[in-house]
Amino acid sequence: MSSHTCECEAKAKAAQEEEARLYEELDVIIQKHKEVKGPLIQVLHAAQELFGWLPEKAQARIAKGLDVPLSEVHGVLSFYSFFTTVPRGKHTIRVCLGTACYVRGGKQVLEKFQQELGINVNNTTEDREFSLEVNRCVGACGLAPVVTVGPDIYRRVKVDKIPEIIKKYRGS
Amino acid sequence: MDNIKVTVDNITVEVPKGSTVLDAARAAGIYVPTLCHMDGHKSLGACRVCLAEVEGGRGLVASCAFPATDGMKVRTNTKRVHDARKTVVELMLSAHRQECLTCVRSLNCELQALAKMMGIQENRFQGAMPPELVDTSSPSVVRDSSKCILCRRCVTVCRDVQSVGQLFPVDRGFGTVIAPAAKKNLADVACVACGQCITACPVGALKEKSHKERVWAALNDPEKYVVVQTAPAVRAAIGEEFGMPAGSLVTKKMVAGLRRLGFDKVFDTDFTADLTILEEGNELLQRLKTGGVLPMITSCSPGWINFIEHFYPELLPHLSSCKSPQQMFGALAKTYYADKIGVKPENMFCVSIMPCTAKKLEAGRDEMCSVEDIPDVDAVLTTREAAQMMREMGVDFQRLPDETFDEPLGISTGAAVIFGATGGVMEAALRTVYEVVTGDDLKDVNFTAVRGLEGIKEATVKMVCVEGKGELDVKVAVASGLSNARKLMDLIMEGKADYHFIEIMCCPGGCIGGGGQPIPTTDEIRQKRIEAIYQEDEGLPVRKSHENPAVMALYKEFLGEPLGHQSHKLLHTKYTPRSMWPTDVPLDEEAKVK
Secondary structure, three states: OHHHHHHHHHHHHHHHHHHHHHHHHHHHHHHHHOOOOOOOOHHHHHHHHOOOOOOOOHHHHHHHHHHOOOHHHHHHHHHHOOOOOOOOOOOEEEEOOOHHHHHHHHHHHHHHHHHHHOOOEEEOOOOOOOOEEEOOOOOHHOOOOEEEEEOOOOOOOHHHHHHHHHHOOOOO | EEEOOOOOOOEEEEOOOEEEHHHHHHHHOOOOOOOOOOOOOOOOOOOOOEEEEEEEOOEEEEEOOOOOOOOOEOOOHHHHHHHHHHHHHHHHHHHHHEEEEEOOOOOOOOHHHHHOOOOOOOOOOOOOOOOOOEEOOOOOOOEEEOOOOOHHHHHHHHHHOOOOOEEEEOEEEEHOEOOOHOOOOHHHOOOOOOOOHHHOOOOEEEEEEOOOHHHHHOOHHHHHHHHEOOOOHHOOOHHHHOOOOOOOOOHHHHHHHHHOOOOOOOHHHHHHHHHHHHHHHHHHHHHHHHHHOOOOOOOOOHHHHHHHHHOOHHHHEEOOHHHOOHHHHHHHHHHHHHHOOOOHHHHHEEEEEEEOOOOHHHHOOOOOOEEEEEOOOOOOEEEEHHHHHHHOOOOOOHHHOOOOOOOOOOOHHHHHHHEEEEEEEHHHHHHHHHHHHHHHOOOOOHHHOHHHOOOOEEEEEEEOOOOOEEEEEEEEEEEEOOHHHHHHHHHOOOOOOOEEEEEEOEEEEEHHHHEEEEEOOHHHHHHHHHHHHHHHHHHHHOOHHHHHHHHHHHHHHHHHOOOOHHHHHOOOOOOOOOOOOOOOOOOHHHOOOO
């Protein structure tokens, strides 16, 4: 029993330390962007990269650090579908369904991802490995259909290549 | 500055470089409808009803945001422009909950007026409605997104004028609502309840939380003895609600109108404004003598109190411990006056007429109960609500006879009435402090340096002390509008404020521009209301608070002396440090950015 409690405590402590580390890193990001004109979107971008999503505490930290109202931080991030205020999986897969991608098979690509991952759009796999989302144009229509996984971009994606893409990220 | 020539509908005008098409049209005397534009603020071009044609341009432009250039030719009187503007308004109506007959803003709604002006007589589009989000959590302000036209004027006043920044567009497209972060309720964020968003709103999406019904109920309850107090700024504005021009001073008609509603006594918050000067003036002198916390800051404005509690809690020791005149009045009504006329405190019902929505929140504070748990002030009506009650009663305001306040809580001085305008509390305090310090008779009571609409004003008043031989230069500052207050607070934080005394009023121009005042409130209207306030001051026989005979009698009969035991119990208060973050955002010490 006692060893079990110990393990729990150790886990909680590790999680706490990890969180503190993330917020320290966020502070560095905020400081770096402070002098830039219109830094909010860039900081939100970097913060989401860091946390995988944008917890309210991080929003408040950004608001304070950049000296903008929290309402503005939330207003801006709620405008862009890229930003999320719910936890995501380790890897976020975004399938573009903008016009060009749609006509070149984006919908079939999306269906294959849904089938392979066993989740619907805007959901996360149970093992927290993957989240699946839909994009409305990434501005690279010549490469349609486009899929992004985290920072990586996949061009002219074919349905039968999808299991391979997923495999590349699983467990990494 | 360089001028440019712009021709609008064949009328050529010269306007300064940097003007917009809207500026040029106005200079040419041409009316361009607007819903989102606010004079003095950068236009966002959000509403699109100010569309105009620019020769050589492709589409129509939003004239409020489009820069005018030299030689530009603009047309506003074409069918294309009129049709486009009309369609914009029709689309707005299709996404607006049209309950105009029962809306608080009926007959004073800019969208309604525009629809009528454009001759829109049918709903051409049947669209989806925006998300309905009614927020009644605040004790002062009610939001209803189903009437919101997303013009963002409230965002501008909340963020830029008041530097409170609790409202912003959330989500996008059809789902957009103007709301606090994460669509929280106003009660859960650092809203200061000033109501400036209400007076900025062109429609009925923002309104005060009404206390009319509880006042009607008390007036019709034979058990209740109902007294009413009126704030200084109300008399300089309530006439506008009845079609009178801005700046009409209607003190005596207002008194008569309130008697028609059935109040047992019509008293004046000015009485306790005078009392505030005696308490606050003595508090300042005590701080000066004993090395207390300086600068001392006034505490009459409840929106300001909310602001400092939320945004500068570390500066709370600078606040005067005096309750506001409204709360001093309530405390005395339920003790001194109730006792005097033999009415039990629980049967004494105290109503106040205020230019302010934050006064509603203030009256509901836990600490504002002098007798057990009975609130000192039971109901707070805005100037607008008071006028509405008179309309409901069939009062023909303009034809009311002149009547005077009841005694003794209706007796006041010119020093009290100027509490309604920015600089007024400071001037009233100086009139008294000067005479106390110097022992001299103040020849000219007008401290004009602290008057006027300027955001921050400073003055130094030389006083030769009657005790000892020293000279005292009292350095004062006055700010109205919270973004100006913020500048002074930052100076104090940096240790750069060498003032002795600071007056802060939450709303631009002071209470005459409060969130409970008639709509619209513009700078021009603020100026006229201020003039009415000083006109009242000039006309009063007594213009110094310490010469108010009823206040003197109150000290003799009941309070003893300023800052005495009774005063501390009834007229002074404590403040609560609060957070600028929503209650559920844990921004603990380690999380604060260094």
